[in-house]
Amino acid sequence: MEFRKDLFASERNEDLNEVGRPTQRQDALGHVTGRSRFYEDHAMPGMLHMKFARSPHHHARIRSMDTAAAARMPGVVRILTADDVPKRVHTLLILIGLGPDDEPPLAFDKVRYRGEPVAAVIAESEPAASAACAAIRIDYEPLPAVFDVEEALASGAPLVNEYHGRNWYDYEGHDYQKIRFGDVEAGFRAADHVIEERYQMTPIEHAPTETGGCIAAPDTAGRYVCYTNTQALFFSLETASRILKMPSNRLHFVGGTVGGGFGGKVDSVHEPLALLGAMLTQRPVRSAYTRAEEMQVSSPRGAERIYIKDGVMNDGRIVARYARIYCDAGAYSRLSPYGAVKAAAHMPGPYYIPNVWVDARCVYTNRTPSSAMRGFGVTGADFALEVQMDKLARLVGADPMEFRIQNAYRDGDMKAHRRVTKNAALIECVQAAARLADWPIGERFQAMSSMRDGGGERARIPATPPPEAPARRVPAAAPEAAQAPLATMPPPAAETRSAATPPPRTPLAGAGRRMSSLLGTRRR
Amino acid sequence: MSHLTLRYRLNGNERADLVAGDETLLSLLRYRLDTTSVRQGCRQGTCGTCTVLVDGEPRLACITLAATCEGCAIETADSLPGSGGLHPLQQAFMDHFAAQCGFCTTGMLMAAKALLDVNPSPSREEVIDAIGGNICRCTGYEPIVEAVLAAATAARAGATPPAAHRHC
Amino acid sequence: MAIALETCHALREAAALLGRAPAARFLGGGTLLVRALNEGEADFSTLVRCLDPSLAEIRASGPRIRIGAAVTMARILATRELDFLHSAARSVGGPAVRAQATLGGNLFAPPPYGDLCAALLALDARVSVQSGYSARDVSVEDFLRERGNGAGRTLVAGVELTRPRDSRAFRFLKVSKVRPKGVSMLTMAARLEESGGRLSGVRVVYANMAPAPARAAAVERALEGRRLDRTGIEAAAAVASEGFSPPTDSLASSWYRRAVAPVHLSRLLTGDSKRSA
Numbered sequence: 001m002e003f004r005k006d007l008f009a010s011e012r013n014e015d016l017n018e019v020g021r022p023t024q025r026q027d028a029l030g031h032v033t034g035r036s037r038f039y040e041d042h043a044m045p046g047m048l049h050m051k052f053a054r055s056p057h058h059h060a061r062i063r064s065m066d067t068a069a070a071a072r073m074p075g076v077v078r079i080l081t082a083d084d085v086p087k088r089v090h091t092l093l094i095l096i097g098l099g100p101d102d103e104p105p106l107a108f109d110k111v112r113y114r115g116e117p118v119a120a121v122i123a124e125s126e127p128a129a130s131a132a133c134a135a136i137r138i139d140y141e142p143l144p145a146v147f148d149v150e151e152a153l154a155s156g157a158p159l160v161n162e163y164h165g166r167n168w169y170d171y172e173g174h175d176y177q178k179i180r181f182g183d184v185e186a187g188f189r190a191a192d193h194v195i196e197e198r199y200q201m202t203p204i205e206h207a208p209t210e211t212g213g214c215i216a217a218p219d220t221a222g223r224y225v226c227y228t229n230t231q232a233l234f235f236s237l238e239t240a241s242r243i244l245k246m247p248s249n250r251l252h253f254v255g256g257t258v259g260g261g262f263g264g265k266v267d268s269v270h271e272p273l274a275l276l277g278a279m280l281t282q283r284p285v286r287s288a289y290t291r292a293e294e295m296q297v298s299s300p301r302g303a304e305r306i307y308i309k310d311g312v313m314n315d316g317r318i319v320a321r322y323a324r325i326y327c328d329a330g331a332y333s334r335l336s337p338y339g340a341v342k343a344a345a346h347m348p349g350p351y352y353i354p355n356v357w358v359d360a361r362c363v364y365t366n367r368t369p370s371s372a373m374r375g376f377g378v379t380g381a382d383f384a385l386e387v388q389m390d391k392l393a394r395l396v397g398a399d400p401m402e403f404r405i406q407n408a409y410r411d412g413d414m415k416a417h418r419r420v421t422k423n424a425a426l427i428e429c430v431q432a433a434a435r436l437a438d439w440p441i442g443e444r445f446q447a448m449s450s451m452r453d454g455g456g457e458r459a460r461i462p463a464t465p466p467p468e469a470p471a472r473r474v475p476a477a478a479p480e481a482a483q484a485p486l487a488t489m490p491p492p493a494a495e496t497r498s499a500a501t502p503p504p505r506t507p508l509a510g511a512g513r514r515m516s517s518l519l520g521t522r523r524r
Numbered sequence: 525m526s527h528l529t530l531r532y533r534l535n536g537n538e539r540a541d542l543v544a545g546d547e548t549l550l551s552l553l554r555y556r557l558d559t560t561s562v563r564q565g566c567r568q569g570t571c572g573t574c575t576v577l578v579d580g581e582p583r584l585a586c587i588t589l590a591a592t593c594e595g596c597a598i599e600t601a602d603s604l605p606g607s608g609g610l611h612p613l614q615q616a617f618m619d620h621f622a623a624q625c626g627f628c629t630t631g632m633l634m635a636a637k638a639l640l641d642v643n644p645s646p647s648r649e650e651v652i653d654a655i656g657g658n659i660c661r662c663t664g665y666e667p668i669v670e671a672v673l674a675a676a677t678a679a680r681a682g683a684t685p686p687a688a689h690r691h692c
Numbered sequence: 693m694a695i696a697l698e699t700c701h702a703l704r705e706a707a708a709l710l711g712r713a714p715a716a717r718f719l720g721g722g723t724l725l726v727r728a729l730n731e732g733e734a735d736f737s738t739l740v741r742c743l744d745p746s747l748a749e750i751r752a753s754g755p756r757i758r759i760g761a762a763v764t765m766a767r768i769l770a771t772r773e774l775d776f777l778h779s780a781a782r783s784v785g786g787p788a789v790r791a792q793a794t795l796g797g798n799l800f801a802p803p804p805y806g807d808l809c810a811a812l813l814a815l816d817a818r819v820s821v822q823s824g825y826s827a828r829d830v831s832v833e834d835f836l837r838e839r840g841n842g843a844g845r846t847l848v849a850g851v852e853l854t855r856p857r858d859s860r861a862f863r864f865l866k867v868s869k870v871r872p873k874g875v876s877m878l879t880m881a882a883r884l885e886e887s888g889g890r891l892s893g894v895r896v897v898y899a900n901m902a903p904a905p906a907r908a909a910a911v912e913r914a915l916e917g918r919r920l921d922r923t924g925i926e927a928a929a930a931v932a933s934e935g936f937s938p939p940t941d942s943l944a945s946s947w948y949r950r951a952v953a954p955v956h957l958s959r960l961l962t963g964d965s966k967r968s969a
Contacts (some may be wrong), residue, residue: 024618031626032614034561034601038627041560130732209565209573209661210627259563259627260661291566292731526694545697545739546729567730569723575788581766582788587726589719591697592741638787656873657786 007428008451027257038257042215042227044284048077050277051129053119053136054297055111058366059145059158062109062138067119070135075128078281079136080120080273082108086245089163092267092334092371094242095235102163103332103369105243105272111140112160112331113368115297122277122285145366149305149326152365160331160364169329169337169362176362177344181416182355182462184311187320191311193395196322198307199384203300203328206373210259212298213288216274224278225252226271231261236268243272244279251275263372267299267334302336302370303328304343304380308388311355316398316406323347323384325360327370327377334371337362342377348416349385350426351407352454354462356416401434402445412455420459424450532596534559535603543590550574550585553600561601561630565659572658575631576600582638584657601630604637613637616675617668624662632658636672644680648673695729696738706742707822707847713738718847720797721764723789724805747796747849750774760850761796765808768795776855776862780811780881783866786873796848799832800839803900804875804943809836810899811864813907814881817853821846836904861885865960867952869943876900877943878953880960884920891915891924896957901938901949910934911957925961929954 003020005012030036067079082088082104089101107118119136123129144158151157152167160167171177188194214228230236233255241248258265270287277285289298304327311320325343329336344360370376393403408426415421427450434441526545533539534557543552550567553559553576562585565573569587576585577599604611613633616622623629632655639646639654646654651672652665660668697719700706710716716738719725728734747762752773759774768774768781769790784793784807798808799819812819813832820829823846830838838846856862863882868874879899884891894915899905910931918924938949958964 025621025623027626028618028623031623031629032610032617032633033605034630036626037560038563040564043555043558127732207661208627209571209625209659210563211565258625259565260625262661290731291568291570526696528697544694546695548726548730568727569789569792572786572788578791581791582786583791584788586730587722588792589697589722589726589739591699592719592722635787652872653782654787657788 004428004432008423008425011423036257038210038259039214039227039229039255040210040286040288042254043286044215044217047215047217047284047286048122048124048277048281049126049129050080050120050122050274050285050287051126051133052117053121053133053138055107055114055116055118055138055140057111057140057142057145058114058147059143059160060111060140061143062107062111062118063141064139065119066137069137070121070132073123073128073132073135075124076121076132077124077283078122078277079132080106080122080276080280081118082106084276084280085243085273086276087243090239090243091332092235092239093337095238096338098337100163102161103334105269110143110162113366115293115368116331117297120273120277120287122281147365147367149303149328149361149363149365152363153326153361158366160366164364167364169333169340169364171337171341177341177358177360179344179347179356179358179416180464181348181357181418182320183465184320184322184355184357185465187355188309188311188322191319192314194309194311194320195391195395196307196309197384197388197391198305199380199387200305201301201303201380201383203303203368203370204373205295205298205300206260206262206264207294208258208260208262208264211289211291211294212265212270213286214270214274215284215286216271216278217284218278218282219252223250223252224275225254226275227254228271229258229261229265230255230268230271231258231263231265232268235266236271239268240272240275244275262374263301263376264298266372267369269298297368299330299334299369299371301373301376301379302330302339304377304384306343306381306384308384310388310392312392312396314396316393316396316403318351318353318392318407320355321348321353322357323359325358325381327360327362328367329362329364330367330369331364332369333362334369335376336370339370339372339377342375343381345417346378346381347385349382349389350409350424351389351404352409352413352458353407353416354458358416399441401430401439401441405430405441405445405448408450410450410452410454410458413458414461418461421454424454426450528591530590530594532593532598534598535600536597541590545589545591547590548586549576549578549583549588549590549593549598552590553585553598559600559602563627563630565627565631570659571628571631572635572655573628573631575634575658577634577638580638580641582635582657599634599637601633604633611637612675612679613640613672616671616678620667620671620674622663622668622671624660628658628660628662632660632668636668636675639672640676640679644676646672646676695734695736698738698740700740700742701744703742703744703746703822703847703849704825706740706744708824709738709740710847711824713740716740718742718796720762720794721792723785723793724797724801742847749850752855755855756852757855758850758852759795761794761799761848763795763850765790765793765795776859777808777811779864780808780866783807783864783876783879795851799835799848799851803903803939804877804941806899806905807866807876807879810879810897810905811862811881812851812853813905814864814883814895814897815853815856815862816883816895817851819851820849822849823847832905833907839904856883857885860963863960863963865956867956875943878949878956879905880956882960884915884961886920890917890919892917896928898936898953900943901933901936901953903939906936908932908935908957915961920961925958928961929958932957 091101121129121132146152216226219225237253274285274287307324309322327340340360340362347358348356393400409421409424413421530543553562565571567586574585715736717736719739719741747760749760751758765781765784818829819835865880867878881897883895894912896908896911911928914927932954933950938946940946
């Protein structure tokens with residue numbers, strides 16, 4: 001590995017003891033000898049196995065469920081339904097002080113995605129549990145489903161999740177996360193070229209080699225132990241504590257070995273129900289995804305649809321950027337509203353652009369709930385941004401590397417979300433990448449530096465049209481396939497709401513706080 | 525009847541276990557004999573995590589019926605350390621950061637051992653082919669390939685491999 | 693439900709058992725059947741395996757070659773006389789799968805598997821089938837047709853084929869989106885023997901362009917009697933997808949398969965298969 005200590009030498013101490021030196025991982029010996037204990041290595045005598053009866057429909061009302069025949073099958077010890085779950089509706093977002101509760105650990109009334117768990121069978125063996133799941137009779141009334149983020153926002157779209165009352169997440173009274181910086185309309189008018197492009201991501205499964213799961217068991221003194229491969233031990237502990245309405249000091253979570261996570265093991269779907277099973281049977285209970293379940297129902301990286309409209313000058317300067325982002329949460333929030341915030345905050349990219357307008361909406365559809373995955377929100381935004389940068393460079397006849405250097409943030413620049421740029425390094429990164437790739441760049445660009453020519457005029461917060469800008473201010477020219485820009489989009493008509501009445505929205509402890517500050521996205 | 529007595533060697537020890545006709549080798553080793561170094565990844569024969577050696581050949585325990593291993597010698601990662609300590613592959617995997625989450629590691633080690641046992645001087649392409657059926661989602665494979673090549677060098681020299689000078 | 697495993701020592705015994713037991717399947721390497729067992733998708737209650745040595749035999753000393761159904765991909769790779777089949781055998785899984793997967797099993801493998809089967813079809817192999825106490829030989833095409841008609845209880849004893857005249861006369865190409873090893877998006881195999889500088893008896897086979905490996909008749913017609921030069925290859929590429937309505941699945945869409953078939957066919961015919969594989 002090459003260390004470029006010539007870069008930013010004045011900003012760094014040279015008394016580092018670890019950087020640049022090999023350090024043995026503390027778990028390496030356990031890994032190479034096979035002694036590292038993953039959750040499943042804590043199998044216990046008398047352990048039961050939990051499997052789920054899952055919805056075959058993308059969207060359906062549950063008319064009735066009959067578990068009697070399944071309960072009589074050989075090996076079946078107990079069947080759990082929503083009525084057994086102390087807190088029937090929950091949200092992972094409560095971990096960061098946000099609501100509303102929108103997801104039942106076991107579905108009742110309705111199912112909102114294919115594969116949603118409706119009942120859990122606890123049996124002496126995995127095959128016995130699976131066989132009993134197949135024998136649970138559930139009478140569904142299929143409902144129209146929606147799979148496209150823009151169709152979900154159109155009036156008349158099926159209402160996916162009653163707990164939100166509409167098909168998007170409400171950000172403290174706003175339909176979307178927004179960034180307003182300068183005057184994009186004026187920027188487009190002044191630009192030599194204006195282009196708008198559409199980018200569509202697909203959901204991506206983490207596919208860890210170890211599928212998600214846990215083993216829960218009664219411990220002494222009324223406590224319960226849970227061996228789990230969660231990536232977020234204390235998140236999962238608190239989630240279980242809330243769903244079970246049990247103080248967390250009665251739950252002992254043991255984790256630390258995760259056979260690949262990548263964000264796919266933070267949703268805590270196994271722990272609460274396995275613990276509930278252990279409580280109701282007083283025996284150890286194992287819940288584990290098969291590979292097929294891991295692919296079908298574990299939450300993937302959410303798909304984003306991103307429109308970017310840019311104004312660029314012939315000399316290569318980007319003068320205006322307008323972006324609309326639709327993050328597909330699937331049927332439930334999980335952590336997607338957070339991803340949408342990150343997408344919005346990231347959207348101007350690592351580039352200085354004096355006029356920026358971003359709308360990011362978190363949309364509910366009847367797809368598998370999406371959640372965390374390595375930089376979720378940011379990764380999709382980056383894909384769109386960097387493809388867009390190549391297109392812009394081609395448009396003005398610039399070299400793509402030089403074009404990025406030219407537009408990069410420099411120290412002292414004001415970012416669109418009103419943070420001053422510090423420790424910028426994109427220019428140096430691109431210069432180094434060009435050198436390693438034998439990609440010739442002009443001397444002018446070789447000489448540029450993140451530490452020079454930033455700030456000053458670029459540190460100014462430009463005049464921004466008032467937030468209640470009239471509709472004509474909204475950049476138009478969205479592609480035909482798209483809806484009108486979000487700011488002008490009417491909410492779906494009231495009659496599209498389902499007859500099922502959601503519980504009233506209760507104010508949350510975190511209400512009034514900005515999500516960006518709660519989630520620390522300002523520290524980028 | 526669907527049960528039979530299976531006589532085999534597990535890591536050098538003679539064994540006789542009663543197995544059902546439809547019991548997989550993975551089920552026997554991992555879930556009945558507590559050989560937890562044999563891990564279950566997919567149970568579909570696609571990820572290589574449960575790779576063990578049967579008479580020296582790499583095999584996927586999840587899609588091998590135990591009953592078909594009558595008279596065979598089965599090796600798991602537990603057999604790797606010798607009297608002198610870690611197997612060169614184990615040492616090299618540690619030195620080259622070839623194990624991250626550790627879940628694929630034991631299967632990866634057995635796939636690599638199957639190669640080195642018959643080919644002590646493999647080319648890079650042969651190493652890639654040898655671990656081509658083993659999925660690692662963490663490392664990007666490069667450190668694993670480096671580790672296997674280093675282990676081969678070390679094993680030929682009859683010593684433990686030199687520590688990596690490169691830290692990934 | 694427990695599945696019974698029956699072990700036979702003679703081919704006829706196994707064939708008879710397969711014919712008799714209502715829900716019996718023949719167990720080769722287990723890569724398909726044990727997987728189905730694990731997934732709870734077993735449509736059988738008895739597995740029959742057979743230790744008859746003839747099943748594991750390879751007779752490859754002369755031009756006419758016989759390979760037993762229980763011969764694994766690993767053994768094909770270890771047999772120098774079968775070098776023309778090495779690229780196809782190596783394309784099947786990693787070493788562990790190759791140590792288990794058998795020639796016989798590959799003939800029954802549903803898409804996207806069955807790469808060796810495509811090679812055998814291109815080589816005009818004959819399949820020896822044992823039904824009860826009677827044995828017969830059928831072409832791979834007929835075998836696949838019978839397989840499609842649900843003759844799952846057939847016992848394959850082995851295949852017979854003629855060695856290609858030279859190493860350039862047989863080409864194999866597996867296109868996967870995963871490196872170094874992934875399932876096939878598209879597999880192509882071709883026998884391209886020449887007589888007086890012109891192609892004769894051309895056989896070109898695609899897998900995963902249809903429900904089972906199938907000959908590309910239009911391509912064969914375009915090549916027959918021509919030279920394997922640029923003009924000939926262009927003529928073949930022009931009709932590469934003719935007669936096929938490939939499936940849309942998680943690996944590729946029907947449109948994509950049709951669109952890339954000419955590209956990969958050209959690479960197969962020019963011998964530039966490294967760029968695809």
